[in-house]
Amino acid sequence: MGAKPALLVGLCLCFSVTTVEASGSGAAPVAQISIPNINPGVERQLELLRQKEANERMQRENSQDTLEIVALAAELKQYAAAADGSGLPPEAVRKANQLEKLAKRVRNRLNNRMLRIGAR
Numbered sequence: 163m164g165a166k167p168a169l170l171v172g173l174c175l176c177f178s179v180t181t182v183e184a185s186g187s188g189a190a191p192v193a194q195i196s197i198p199n200i201n202p203g204v205e206r207q208l209e210l211l212r213q214k215e216a217n218e219r220m221q222r223e224n225s226q227d228t229l230e231i232v233a234l235a236a237e238l239k240q241y242a243a244a245a246d247g248s249g250l251p252p253e254a255v256r257k258a259n260q261l262e263k264l265a266k267r268v269r270n271r272l273n274n275r276m277l278r279i280g281a282r
Contacts, residue, residue, distance in 0.1 A: 217275075220271055220275065227267060231268075241257075
């Protein structure tokens with residue numbers, strides 16, 4: 163007869179844990195309040211400012227990447243001039259891969275910008 167009370171206690175614990183887990187999420191989800199924009203001109207100015215900052219950041223990044231591309235191209239030119247026909251050293255291949263990566267990054271930025279301009 164000792165097994166029945168232990169089984170009963172075990173079942174009670176299982177149901178109480180399940181009840182706590184189900185109600186443990188707290189209060190009901192809070193609804194977000196939507197406040198209409200009183201002055202749409204201000205929002206438009208903020209959007210124009212964000213666009214201007216994004217364009218300036220993209221120009222900075224593109225010019226930095228372009229300078230790196232030019233430097234890497236000059237180094238690759240030196241490697242090619244020094245090569246005796248046996249091929250390029252692994253360092254030159256690494257720099258060529260880095261140059262390609264930078265060129266793709268610049269191209270993707272410019273393509274994204276053109277897509278945004280075309281979407282307007």
